[in-house]
Amino acid sequence: MSTTENRVEFSSKLGFILSAAGSAVGLGNIWKFPGKAYACGGGAFLIIYLIIVAVVGTSVMMAEFTIGRKTHKGAVGALRELNNKFAWIGGLGVLTGFIIVCYYCQVGGWAMYYIVAYITDVKTVWADPMAYFLGMLGANGFPVGALVWGFIFMLLTAIIISYGTAGIEKMSTILMPILFLVLVGLMIRSCTLPGADEGLAYMFNVDFSTINGTAILTALGQAFFSLSLGMGVMITYASYLSREDNLVSNTAIVCTLDTLVALFAGFMIIPAVFATGIAPGMGGAFGFATLAGVFMAIPGGQFIGMLFYFLLFFAAITSSTSILEGCVAFLVEEKGFERKKALVGCCVIMEIVGILYVLSQVYMNLKGIWISREGIQFPIFGDFLEYLTDRLLLPLGAFLTTFFVGWIWGPDNSIEEATGGGRNKFALAPAYKFIVKFVDPIAIGAIIVAGMVFGMAIS
Numbered sequence: 001m002s003t004t005e006n007r008v009e010f011s012s013k014l015g016f017i018l019s020a021a022g023s024a025v026g027l028g029n030i031w032k033f034p035g036k037a038y039a040c041g042g043g044a045f046l047i048i049y050l051i052i053v054a055v056v057g058t059s060v061m062m063a064e065f066t067i068g069r070k071t072h073k074g075a076v077g078a079l080r081e082l083n084n085k086f087a088w089i090g091g092l093g094v095l096t097g098f099i100i101v102c103y104y105c106q107v108g109g110w111a112m113y114y115i116v117a118y119i120t121d122v123k124t125v126w127a128d129p130m131a132y133f134l135g136m137l138g139a140n141g142f143p144v145g146a147l148v149w150g151f152i153f154m155l156l157t158a159i160i161i162s163y164g165t166a167g168i169e170k171m172s173t174i175l176m177p178i179l180f181l182v183l184v185g186l187m188i189r190s191c192t193l194p195g196a197d198e199g200l201a202y203m204f205n206v207d208f209s210t211i212n213g214t215a216i217l218t219a220l221g222q223a224f225f226s227l228s229l230g231m232g233v234m235i236t237y238a239s240y241l242s243r244e245d246n247l248v249s250n251t252a253i254v255c256t257l258d259t260l261v262a263l264f265a266g267f268m269i270i271p272a273v274f275a276t277g278i279a280p281g282m283g284g285a286f287g288f289a290t291l292a293g294v295f296m297a298i299p300g301g302q303f304i305g306m307l308f309y310f311l312l313f314f315a316a317i318t319s320s321t322s323i324l325e326g327c328v329a330f331l332v333e334e335k336g337f338e339r340k341k342a343l344v345g346c347c348v349i350m351e352i353v354g355i356l357y358v359l360s361q362v363y364m365n366l367k368g369i370w371i372s373r374e375g376i377q378f379p380i381f382g383d384f385l386e387y388l389t390d391r392l393l394l395p396l397g398a399f400l401t402t403f404f405v406g407w408i409w410g411p412d413n414s415i416e417e418a419t420g421g422g423r424n425k426f427a428l429a430p431a432y433k434f435i436v437k438f439v440d441p442i443a444i445g446a447i448i449v450a451g452m453v454f455g456m457a458i459s
């Protein structure tokens with residue numbers, strides 16, 4: 001990115017696409033998606049997920065892109081400029097992002113922990129991958145290592161933000177394509193492991209009886225999380241674009257890349273679950289414990305494993321910086337904080353919440369403590385943060401964004417911006433108009449309400 005007229009711009013078209021894709025491709029694709037696809041029934045979940053991305057995901061992304069480029073402002077400022085009664089939607093997004101980044105940095109730290117583990121102690125990891133993973137989280141004592149690496153990851157995120165994102169843009173250009181290639185290679189190996197065919201059958205077996213409200217809500221929240229939607233990150237990114245950039249093709253490319261990475265990760269991990277028999281009881285273990293089975297089965301597995309966790313770390317940090325930047329920019333631009341103070345303040349709270357998140361995984365077994373109200377059970381911490389953001393706050397943010405574009409700002413204004421005043425083709429404009437006005441608000445709204453009323457928000 002370079003600075004012109006006080007406004008940072010991306011140095012090239014590819015720079016924007018890779019930065020937006022860098023924000024989108026992260027732990028959501030590799031750490032979360034496969035576990036959800038596995039838990040929600042394989043093939044049928046994939047189909048629901050693809051439909052949601054194609055209809056809801058692309059339209060919400062287009063809505064965010066057009067708001068951002070129209071106003072050249074961050075989320076809150078952009079909404080205020082278009083209609084000052086709605087700036088709070090951006091504020092809600094910032095809060096959501098903050099909750100996400102608290103646990104995101106900890107999981108990013110786990111990736112670093114595994115880089116080191118693969119270099120120094122791969123035999124122990126491979127001897128019992130699940131035990132190793134749980135050990136990291138405190139099954140055998142206070143999880144010092146996980147906390148130290150979580151702290152380092154958070155610190156790195158903060159340092160990168162304090163220097164601006166130019167370096168990230170450059171690194172993304174090199175590392176994102178490598179990540180893509182490594183994933184394809186690992187996916188092929190995983191699918192050819194003895195016993196993997198059961199996993200493939202699972203992924204291709206479309207049995208819609210496995211689809212219930214929870215699965216749909218999970219797919220919806222996962223789509224928003226994975227595409228970085230519902231909290232204004234894409235508004236901010238697009239605010240750096242010029243009228244020459246084609247928002248229609250950018251939307252298509254970013255959504256496609258992100259979804260391909262998620263699918264590759266799914267087809268890398270789930271066949272390995274069946275081939276190795278390491279079926280984790282905890283969703284979070286997929287990217288860490290299960291994959292050991294693949295690395296063990298390839299020549300040079302130690303090196304490739306290390307490379308994989310390095311890339312995972314990298315994918316995570318391009319996402320964590322995008323979220324934290326949104327929070328810091330909000331405090332600076334809207335609340336008049338000094339940038340350094342805003343950053344330090346965010347870090348302190350992030351660290352406290354992050355520590356509780358890690359401790360609650362295994363060490364304190366907070367998952368075992370439930371509040372039960374009218375038959376609905378709440379875990380107090382641990383996964384609760386994820387439930388709160390993925391199943392409520394992100395869908396809510398996306399709902400408000402589409403409602404805003406569909407009914408307040410107006411889809412025609414959004415379409416005008418999308419085509420750059422008629423310069424670019426947007427063949428699906430009529431469909432977009434209909435979706436953003438009716439399909440998105442009704443579908444997302446109904447799913448959120450159903451989730452709350454029927455308790456589907458907690459599986």
Ligand code: TRP
Pocket residue numbers: 023024025026027028029097100224225226227228229230231233319320322323394
């Ligand atoms: N999309 C990222 C991932 O899949 C996470 C992320 C980055 C995000 N920015 C976001 C999620 C904004 C929601 C909103 O890992």
